[in-house]
Amino acid sequence: MTLALLSVWDKTGIIDLAKALAAKNIGILSSGGTAKTLRDAGIPVKDVSEYTGFPEMMDGRVKTLHPKVHGGLLGRRGTDDAVMQEHGIEGIDILCVNLYPFEEMSKKNLPLDELIEFVDIGGPAMIRAASKNFKDVAVVVDPDDYPMVIDAVNGGGFTYEQKLSLAAKAFTRTAAYDAAISNYLNGIGSEFPSTYTVQFANGRHLRYGENPHQKAAVYGTSGIAGQTALQGKEMSYNNYLDVHAAVSLCRELPSPGTVIVKHNNPCGVAVGATQLESYLKARDVDPVSAYGSVVAMNSPVGKDVAEEICSTFVEVLIAPSFTEEAREIMKKKENMRLLVLPPEVPADELRTIDGGVLVQRTPEYEEGWTVVSKRAPTEAEVAAMRFAWKIVKYAKSNAIVYSNATELVGIGVGQMNRVDSAKIAVMKAAEFGRTMKDTVVASDAFLPFPDTLEVAAAAGATALIQPGGSIRDAEVIARADELGVAMVFTGTRHFRH
Structure with missing residues (x-):
C-alpha cells in the first residue's frame, strides 16, 4: 500500500487514521477542509488539485472528478498497469470518504437551492468506483471502521474478506444516501413521495416466522428492532x-x-x-x-x-x-x-401487500372531545374515559374496552361486529369474577346502532366514548339519554387491522 485518499465531512478519528498511514509511509491525498485538518495536525498531505493539475472549482463542486483520481480507484492491478503508467495515474489503495450531511440538513426546512448544495457528488462517485474495484482498494465510509483499518495497515494489509465487507458497507451507505435525496425530491409538494425508498440495517435471521414453516428476519438498529x-x-x-x-x-x-x-x-x-x-x-x-x-x-x-x-x-x-x-x-x-425499554423511534408504518406496500403516518393526537348526551360525564368518568381511549387505540378492531381510571376491566377484540365484542368483554370479565358496574366503555369506531350501548349499560357501564360519525348518531344519543349514560364523541377513529 502506497497511497490513500482521505476526504471526509465528519472529521471524527481522521487524524489518528492519517497518523497511522503516515507512520507506514503511505502517501495521503486530500482536499478542502480535510487537508487543512491534517496539515494543522502536522501530517504531510498532497492536495488533490496538485495531483491532478486542476484546481478545485465551482465553489468546490468539482475537485475529485478527474481521471487521475477515478483511474487510481478503478485501475485493476496487473491489468491496467500500462495505461495507468502512460497517463501518470497512481493506484489509490485506500479511500476514506464520508458524505455531505444531506439527511441531517433536509430536516432543517432549508430552501431547495441551499439544501441542494448538501448533495454530495464526488464522494459517492469515488465510493462506488473504489467499491467496484474492492479487490485492489479498501473503501472506508464509517469512522467506526478506522481501528480495523489501522490494524490492517500495521499488519501489512487487508484480507479479501475485509475489503469485500467494506465495499458492501460502502454501497449500503450510498444506497441510503440516494434514497434520502430521492424521497425528499419526490416528496416536494406532496405528503408522501411518489417513489418511496427505505433501508433497514442490522439484519438478523429469526428461527422462523409466525409459524415454523415460515422464514423470517428482523432489521433495525434502534427502538425495539435494535434491542438485544x-x-x-x-x-x-x-x-x-x-x-x-x-x-x-x-x-x-x-x-x-x-x-x-x-x-x-x-x-x-x-x-x-x-x-x-x-x-x-x-x-x-x-x-x-x-x-x-x-x-x-x-x-x-x-x-x-x-x-x-x-x-x-x-x-x-x-x-x-x-x-x-x-x-x-x-x-x-x-x-x-x-x-x-428503549426510547421511542417515530417512523412511518409499513405493511406489505401483494405487489407493493402501504405507508401510514400518524399525527400527534389532539383531544377534541364533545359531550353529546344530556348528562355530562363526571370527573371520575372522564378520567376512566381517557384511560379506556388509550387502550382501545391498541386493540384489534372491532374493539370494545370497559375500564375504570386505573385498570382495564374487560375487552372484546377482533370481531366482525362491535356488539359481539361488547358481549365477549362482559363474558370474559364475569369468568374472573369482575363486574362492569360503574365502568366506562370505549369503542374504536362509531356505533352504527344502539345495541352495543344497550349491552354495555345492561352490564353496569355508566359512560361511553366513541368517535361518532354514524348516520344513526342521533338515535344512539337518544338511547344513551334514555339509559342515563353519558356519551362523548372524539371525532377520531382508532381502527387497528
Missing part, C-alpha cells in the same frame, strides 16, 4: 410483534404502568401506586391469557416484581431497567427474554 435480550431465548417473530404492541400502549400510560399483550392484543392494562401493584392489577384482568404473554412496564423492575413474574410463565418482559436483585431472581427463568 439481556437473557433468555432468541426473540421470535411473534415476540417482536407483541413487544411492539405492548410498548406502544405502555408508553402512553402514567407510571407505574403495566401492559400485558397476548397475540397482539392487550389482555391486561393497569396503573398503580407501585410497579408491583400495576402488574398484579393488569395480570388479574385475565390471568389465563396472561400466561405465556408479553409484559411491558414503564418503571424499573425490582425484587418484588421479579418474584411475581417468576411465579408464572412470561415469554418476554420489557422495562426501563432491572435491579441487580431482580436480575438474579429472574435468571432461574432462563428462557424468559428480558429487554430494556
Whole structure:
C-alpha cells in the first residue's frame, strides 16, 4: 500500500487514521477542509488539485472528478498497469470518504437551492468506483471502521474478506444516501413521495416466522428492532410483534404502568401506586391469557416484581431497567427474554401487500372531545374515559374496552361486529369474577346502532366514548339519554387491522 485518499465531512478519528498511514509511509491525498485538518495536525498531505493539475472549482463542486483520481480507484492491478503508467495515474489503495450531511440538513426546512448544495457528488462517485474495484482498494465510509483499518495497515494489509465487507458497507451507505435525496425530491409538494425508498440495517435471521414453516428476519438498529435480550431465548417473530404492541400502549400510560399483550392484543392494562401493584392489577384482568404473554412496564423492575413474574410463565418482559436483585431472581427463568425499554423511534408504518406496500403516518393526537348526551360525564368518568381511549387505540378492531381510571376491566377484540365484542368483554370479565358496574366503555369506531350501548349499560357501564360519525348518531344519543349514560364523541377513529 502506497497511497490513500482521505476526504471526509465528519472529521471524527481522521487524524489518528492519517497518523497511522503516515507512520507506514503511505502517501495521503486530500482536499478542502480535510487537508487543512491534517496539515494543522502536522501530517504531510498532497492536495488533490496538485495531483491532478486542476484546481478545485465551482465553489468546490468539482475537485475529485478527474481521471487521475477515478483511474487510481478503478485501475485493476496487473491489468491496467500500462495505461495507468502512460497517463501518470497512481493506484489509490485506500479511500476514506464520508458524505455531505444531506439527511441531517433536509430536516432543517432549508430552501431547495441551499439544501441542494448538501448533495454530495464526488464522494459517492469515488465510493462506488473504489467499491467496484474492492479487490485492489479498501473503501472506508464509517469512522467506526478506522481501528480495523489501522490494524490492517500495521499488519501489512487487508484480507479479501475485509475489503469485500467494506465495499458492501460502502454501497449500503450510498444506497441510503440516494434514497434520502430521492424521497425528499419526490416528496416536494406532496405528503408522501411518489417513489418511496427505505433501508433497514442490522439484519438478523429469526428461527422462523409466525409459524415454523415460515422464514423470517428482523432489521433495525434502534427502538425495539435494535434491542438485544439481556437473557433468555432468541426473540421470535411473534415476540417482536407483541413487544411492539405492548410498548406502544405502555408508553402512553402514567407510571407505574403495566401492559400485558397476548397475540397482539392487550389482555391486561393497569396503573398503580407501585410497579408491583400495576402488574398484579393488569395480570388479574385475565390471568389465563396472561400466561405465556408479553409484559411491558414503564418503571424499573425490582425484587418484588421479579418474584411475581417468576411465579408464572412470561415469554418476554420489557422495562426501563432491572435491579441487580431482580436480575438474579429472574435468571432461574432462563428462557424468559428480558429487554430494556428503549426510547421511542417515530417512523412511518409499513405493511406489505401483494405487489407493493402501504405507508401510514400518524399525527400527534389532539383531544377534541364533545359531550353529546344530556348528562355530562363526571370527573371520575372522564378520567376512566381517557384511560379506556388509550387502550382501545391498541386493540384489534372491532374493539370494545370497559375500564375504570386505573385498570382495564374487560375487552372484546377482533370481531366482525362491535356488539359481539361488547358481549365477549362482559363474558370474559364475569369468568374472573369482575363486574362492569360503574365502568366506562370505549369503542374504536362509531356505533352504527344502539345495541352495543344497550349491552354495555345492561352490564353496569355508566359512560361511553366513541368517535361518532354514524348516520344513526342521533338515535344512539337518544338511547344513551334514555339509559342515563353519558356519551362523548372524539371525532377520531382508532381502527387497528
